[in-house]
Amino acid sequence: MSEKNTTHKEPFLRVSKRKELTPRQSFGLKMISLLLALIAGGIFLAVLGYNPFVIYGTIITGAFRSTLAVQGTVKIMIPLFISALGVTLAYKMQFWNIGAEGQIIMGAIFASYFGLFHDNWPRPLLLLVMFIAAMIGGGLWAILPAIFKNKWNTNETLFTLMLNYIALHIIAFLRDGPWRDPANPGFAKIATFTENATLPKLFGVHIGWVIALILFVLVYIYLKYTKHGYEITVIGGSKATANYAGMNVKKIVLRTIFLSGAICGIAGFSNAAGSDLTLATGVAGGVGFTAIIVAWLADLNPVGILIVSFLFAILDKGSSVIQSAYGLSTDCSDVLEGIILFFVIAGGFFVRYKFVMRKKKSPEATSEAPDMKGGEAA
Amino acid sequence: MSEKYAIECRGISKRFGGKVLANDKVDLQLQYGEILSLLGENGSGKTTLMNMLSGIYRPDEGEIFVGGKEVFINSPVDAMDLGIGMIHQHFKLVDVFSAMDNIAIGTPGKRVAPAKLRTKIKEICERFGLEVDPDKKVYDMSVSEKQTVEILKVLYRGSDILILDEPTAVLTPQETRKLFAILKKMRDDGKAIIIITHKLNEVMEISDRVTVLRKGKSVATVETASTDELKLTELMVGHSVDLSIRRPETEKKEGVLKISGLCVDGSDGTRALTDVSFEVRGGEILGVAGVAGSGQKELCEAITGLMPFDTGSIVLEGTELKGKSPFEILNLGVSISFVPEDRLGMGLVSSMGITDNMLLRTYYKTPGYFIDRKPAKEMADKLIDKLKILTPGTETPVRLLSGGNVQKVLLGREIEAAPKVLITAYAVRGLDINSSYAIYDLLNEQKEKGVAVLNVGEDLDVLLGLCDRILVLCHGKITGIVDAKTTTKEQLGLMMTGAVKPAEDAANNAAKAGEEAAHV
Structure with missing residues (x-):
């Protein structure tokens, strides 16, 4: 039996586990991934006949070329940043909430109810009520799958995903039916908010960014220094350990998931009352999904989320500029974004593994196994 | 020269993550018709070396020769082709399949008719004295039967080199003896066998030669006949050691933890503990022995509130624990400390x-x-x-x-x-000798402080040396509570398998004798 095996050779390249990386090495790895992504994207652009350096330059300048552009970039960043913070709470606990999209929408719907039908209230009161309503809406939409998971151990990934579509169609229902703007007989849409129900501006951008920064500080402290944050980390580590420590795991899961959804709901409020100034079907517009990527790229670290969501906003804003400046279609910028994501996520593989090349044999070893010599020299 | 070796390793090195040298220029020779023990502490590189022989890892340096030819084992399939069969500690069997189906899957070649397969299996069984019912489903099998199927699987594939990774860890002394008889028959049949273990008495009993690994290096290979347990230990740890475990005499205090008529259903809904009654007194270590899965886990978790129960009672210094959550038990003011089996998955984050x-x-x-x-x-x-x-x-x-x-x-x-009751499950599992003795000292220290210690263990020698009394569980029932000073390993083994059950009186007497002896 053993004869046929002697022809086997050591593989040229093989995968091997590596020691755990320090956070700094891990960050370096991500930077290298990003660089490689830019190179690959550049090749893609070059093939299309564009100068990649010019295009990349335009993305950066496009995001910052004027006050208006910067304001636009920040505006893109706000909902992304807030909802990434929201899903992070759930992910820290190993609860796979991919329903941020639906939670944003429900937050927006709840807030819009007051914005549309109680716009005679004083502005600060109305905005406060809308804010709280948005938190409740998003929170309830998130707590629902958590209740089912606690009771019947349902799969939260599918459950939260499906709720996204239900939420989306609730807006369409409201737009076509009960909340349809009678002043606009042709095209079905929901009425624009009166000024009372819109977020005021500070430095040219609606104050959603102030809310986002406050949330950032709160979430950071919550996760790192409070007992609740400690409980979340323990449950994320192992539910058996949490039980052993005397924690009421089910209660903590419900509480945390409510908060996770509530934060996403705030993003919905900020979008409706700050950017759209109405309740549009595109109020979430995929932000809830991008937020998942942002949260993971940032290793569920609030500071990382701040940086990554900013970079995403630049890419997004800059891509829209190259679209108008060079006639590069939206699809092209989507391909660019995809390449970058692909590289950074694939880079995650190298956090845990590495490639090992076949080594040259030492001389005495080769003399003992002369049949190997030819193979090695080739 | 190397022709006669079944396996020869020359200068094998394996590095993990740049720094950790798991194997450092290891040399090993295995002949046909011999049993070689691979001895070493946890972390000395035994498993790494065997994983390279079975194609799971690749060596960074060095050569492996099988039957005198240099080979490159790139995958478990290569190892199988070379006639190397590995029997892992955690069995790799399909639960819902019969023994026969488990043997057939993964074996290269054309489909074999069931009747033919059955005869071939019977043939191998007879040749080596294995006892397997080819049609029995794996989920109906005891641990020892599953192991037999693993061995049969390897033999059926025509392997003439067998590697067994701590095969006795899950067996009772009686089952171990049976396994050794099988291994000896295979050796006499000309097969080459490596057995990985850290139980010295087994090394002495079964093997012809011993290769000792220490910190990734092969430090010595000796003839078993010319060595003894103490010498092997010294080779293993690198300095002289005292193998005796201290058992300090203490004053016992009644009524610390009293359990009566306890019945617990396991997490899968089946009854895990039936009518369990005993007492742990302050200042004693009560050992719990039993084949894995006899209800040890459920016992520990019932006391700490992690596993609720309806029947029976657990009284801690006069307080009934029944119906209390882990949180309530933690806050009783009388502290129960618990070192669970799964250290990183339950005891720590x-x-x-x-x-x-x-x-x-x-x-x-x-x-x-x-x-x-x-x-x-x-x-x-x-x-x-x-x-x-x-x-x-x-x-x-x-x-x-x-x-x-x-x-x-x-x-x-x-x-x-500062607990009143300390429960430890498999406190020294996977630890090296020095750490183990450090843990024994800590447990004794608690005992001397008057703590009631309940120590679930697997190594009977350690239980007999460390504990004051030993409670034996079999299928969730107590088959005896005995005095550790006057009991032998064989007696424990019989109680573990429930072999004393027909003679209920004997068990009761043993239990009573234990109680009385402990009361003196």
């Missing part, structure tokens, strides 16, 4: 440092909304100093520490809670 792990059972006790890490940090520093825990720092995730250090963190934290 693997991603947290020592400081945060110190907080696990006490974090909610400080007032306010914020967590107070200062006392935890002080406690972490104190434990590192007192128990000589090796760690880069208090904030290094505990999963990066070695097994012994992880256990010191866990046991240290539980002892710091």
